[in-house]
Amino acid sequence: GRRINAAVAQVTSSTTSVEEADIDTMLKEISRALLESDVNIKLVLKLRDSIKKKIVNDKTPGLNKKKLIQKTVFDELCALVDCEAQPYKPKKNQANVIMFVGLQGAGKTTTCTKLAVYYQKRNFKVGLVCADTFRAGAFDQLKQNATKARIPFFGSYTETDPVEVARIGVEKFKKQKFEIIIVDTSGRHRQEKELFKEMVEIGDAVKPQQTVMVLDGSIGQSAQQQAQAFKESSNFGAIILTKMDGEAKGGGAISAVAATKTPIIFIGTGEHTQDFETFFPKQFISKLLGIGDIQGLMEHVKSLNLDQKDTIKNFQEGKFTLNDFQTQMTNILKMGPLAQIANMIPGMGDMMNQIGEEEASKRLKRMVYIMDSMTKQELDSDGQIFIDEPSRIIRVARGSGTTVTEVEMVLFQQRMMARMAKTNMSMMNTQKGRNPMA
Ligand code: GDP
Ligand code: MG
Secondary structure, three states, X not given: OHHHHHHHHHHHHOOOXXXXXXXXXXXXXXXXXXXXXXXXXXXXXXXXHHHHHHHHHOOOOOOOHHHHHHHHHHHHXXXXXXXXXXXXXXXXXXXXXXXXXXXXXOOHHXXXXXXXXXXXXOOOOEEEEEEOOOOOOHHHHHHHHHHHOOOOEEOOOOOOOHHHHHHHXXXXXXXXXXXXXXXXXXXXXXXXXXXXXXXXXXXXXXXXXEEEEEEEOOOOOHHHHHHHHHHHHOXXXXXXXXXXXXXXXXXXXXXXXXXXXXXXXXXXXXXXXXXXEEOOHXXXXXXXXXXXXXXXXXXXXXXXXXXXXXXXXXXXXXOOOHHHHHHHHHHHHHHOOHHHHHOOOOOHHHXXXXXXXXXXXXXXXXXXXXXXXXXXHHHOOOOHHHHHOOHHHHHHHHHHOOOHHHHHHHHHHHHHHHHHHHHHHHHHHOOOOOOXXX
């Protein structure tokens, strides 16, 4: 991510005009960065061609080519993951059977419970069926997760035929008027004939309204081939990407979506039930490109039901005052662990990497003290007031027990966020999450 970001930044930072020869160099650099993020080589080449075509053909006078490159890279990548197929939307007062498929270790069992909790919170009557009779301990794992989340479950210690367990479980829940019945299946380490045969048979037995493929977001290039193989045997209608909390940026998933024309609906961001987020194409690509993820931060804060004042409303109108910044910072300190959210703020992820959680937390607190020392008029402003009257900066530094440099840093970051609010929000506003309940 940082590599792509650096490549794009290089493109956008220099102020001189861009010659065509330079465009080639830049595209090469961006392509290399995308490849390093596991984006498929064929896609990268296609992307490079179409970007080049756009840029060479664009004869708009006075147009900033660097901006155009950046925007084109972003748009083209978004188009790749934002596929048109609509995921299934479960209906109330009827049985919706959702079958999970994927290789062993992809995160199926974990994600089953996450999805179950997601629907339970939205007032569906949800049950889990463990049709993994292949791996010893599979039922115990599901049972443990389900019990913890208070989700009814079904499985068997004695029946060895997964098709039979699936059929009986689904039937039982249907009789009891369950609305969402999630069927967890087994996987194998590799893609094997037996596995695909088993998926076809379970599918025939339970007739799912939706089949979800669970894909490990950290597997890189092999994602495409894996997704294609599963698509052939069990024509899944949605993808859930797991393990997006680690280093992986999910570049491989882009090719999986492009190859199967199947939308990603959620991403898993940790081992716990609450580590589950709606998938937003633009947010995903922002992260991949390392350009910060304010939308994600907003969503996260919103989900915690913290004090938001008018921040979200402001942001959607393309505004971001110091007051908004203060609210966000205060919320961030409440949210923890810092590392997880730091990446969502431009520049903050790098800072965390350099100085560590404890020091970063200290610095964030000082940022909050700084904003606490501002007057209401200052907080409600866009920061211009400090540029007009620099003596205010000195007053705030004194009042907060910090330095002028630190105050200037806060003002700088807020300006950056405000700029992002302005330029990105109109675009972000229109994006639709792929989550079927939204
Ligand atoms: P299954 O074999 O497909 O059922 O995979 P499991 O649900 O058993 O998950 C395999 C491992 O991945 C377990 O250790 C899970 O805790 C872990 N896991 C699943 N989803 C995530 C995720 O989103 N983030 C992280 N960090 N770990 C995950
Ligand atoms: Mg499992």
